[in-house]
Amino acid sequence: MVQGESNKSANSSKHHMVGGEGPHSYLRNSEYQKQLLLSADDSIQDLISHHLDAGNPPRTFRIADFGCSVGPNAIQAVENIIKAVKIKFENSRSTPDFHVFFNDLIGSDFDTLFKNLPSPRNYFAAASPGSFHTQLFPKSTLNFAHCSTALHWLSRIPVEVTDRSSPAWNAGRIHYSGAGQAVRQAYSDQYAADMEAFLTARATELVPGGLMAVVVLGFPDGVVSSDSSIGKAFDILGSCLCDMARAGKIDEERVDSFNLPFYYPSPSELTALIEANGSYRIEKMAALAAPMRRRPDAAVLTSHLRAVIEVLVEEHFGNGVVEELFARHYEKLLKSPILVDEKFWKETNYFVFLKREEDL
Template identity: 40%
Template sequence: MEESFPMTGGDGPYSYAKNSNLQKEAAENAKALLVAAITKNLEINKQKICPISSSFRIVDFGCSTGPNTFIAVDTIIEAVSKTFHDHVPEFHVFFSDHVSNDFNILFTNLPKDRTYFAAGVPGSFHRRLFPRASLNLAYSSHALQWLSKTPAEVEDSSSPAFNKGKIFYAKAAEQVGEAYRRQHEEDMASFFNARSEELAPGGLLAILMSGREDGSSPAQSSLGPFLAPLESTLVDMANEGVISHEKLDSFNLPIFSPSPEEIRKIIQKNGCFEISRLELQPRTFRPMIITPEQCRAGFESIISKHFNDNNNNQNIVDQIFSRYSKKIEGCSPISADDKSIATGLFLSLKRKS
């Protein structure tokens, strides 16, 4: 069954809306690539054949609750407008995420001076969400590393890929990383199949997600260094009996960082897209760790769903993040020179005629 773990909604101190600066910085670093992908590859003559309407239709898959999605949309519209020159169309923007996403806070914060019509489209981007050939440009930023579900093998105690005592594939057995890679390949194939139906001929698809270098194994390069303090926190709590070892062993984060070559093979197998650009971004972020607020904004939903029960309610979640806060006090910041961590992966594709 496909799972849904939205970012923390609302506008409180632990909300994604207040704690998404890391994603914002990564998107800003890729802004020039996004603009170039649009201005160099958008074919105006083909965009006019969209059978639904004369408007230019844009979607952000995995929009979450903002404000990053609004910044990205403004960048896209500015670049498209320059490409159309004197005949700028009306813009219709779709904000898409799981049905459990906090669309209320998203639309409460819609820019009042926006130059586009807005709509929300709930549902998983691993399946069709739009009519055939109805989209002109699809975009996704730091959402596609999320899998549709955790690979079943890593939570099966009889499987060689059983990930006992860990919450991720970093520094895990080779079979664990391979199970994650297979799930990612299946999910990305579904994503590209759906977009090949929805994008009009000549339509563009731009994606920013976490990735790793070609030639590296999943266990060698991932988000593991960022997640190590959270894993250590949960292991401590299991050893102290605060949570059960069974609960820990059945908890694995459904996130994967692919290599460019892995993505390339999936696209080529699909056969509907021309690759305009596919590359890793330089590791340019400052030395850092994930703060308790950032960690909670991203993972509270999945942690709460797994570790809460009728007896402890919210208390166990508060304990986890309180301990996490103390855990990172003794952690050294992660450096951009650390080759074991994931970096940004940017790709732009054009829908073939």
């Protein structure tokens, strides 16, 4: 591929988190993602110890975190990886230098990320902006790829769901949650294409035998998204947008054309996509406990959702909608069964550890 082509991809350059360090920022509203990462830490340590080839340490060990956002979760993740790699190379003649690349979409708040980097630190840091659905590094240069709670982001909204003439037209909803099979299929097809692009790009960038750890948001096999807390929260958000359209505050057509670019695969879907790609051995795939499920709090749930979705809402509806939308969401959420009924907390998150095949 042509160097620098990465930034052309997708209509997703604005699909980033709320930046800065304010009350609605991702920095202050990413406890869920942090808990997930922490629950994968020990597995990452063990798997590096088992699967990293300690025979001949490289001079420079290159790690990339894909979809890093503004930290500190990404920083914590790479430090955990470096710790395990150092232990593995402890008895070798030389210890490599560590070069860490933080990747996110070009609109992401890299300033805040770099301000939060520890100083001093035991690695060199660089930004690598662009879509992770494209190749971002030269061939066979990465030793370790990491990606946490980012792969559910599609590179674009499936075209069919905004096409009035398609059976997958998703009017009055903002997601496949609660929608018919055609809508779900359109999302699932887009996810399959995006995962194939992601896996192929990483297989090109990783050295033979290179490792990849991924935390994926998903649902267990057989669980429909509308029976999960995430699906319900999206239904509520969609109904708030419809209420605002009825009240004449936003245009109904804008609501019909608004869809969230998220897809939550099941473990069997994920396995099938990785196997179909054929570049990796799956060394581990395990469910991670859903964090924050014990005492869901309407204010916290709304803030987390807002930190992730606000930029998308503003991009589509313009300024002036976000405050009222999330105030309405909070009020409806207070009355929703999600807060009291355990059955809605079924989303399962997966930890996946892959080893790139030696010969491709």
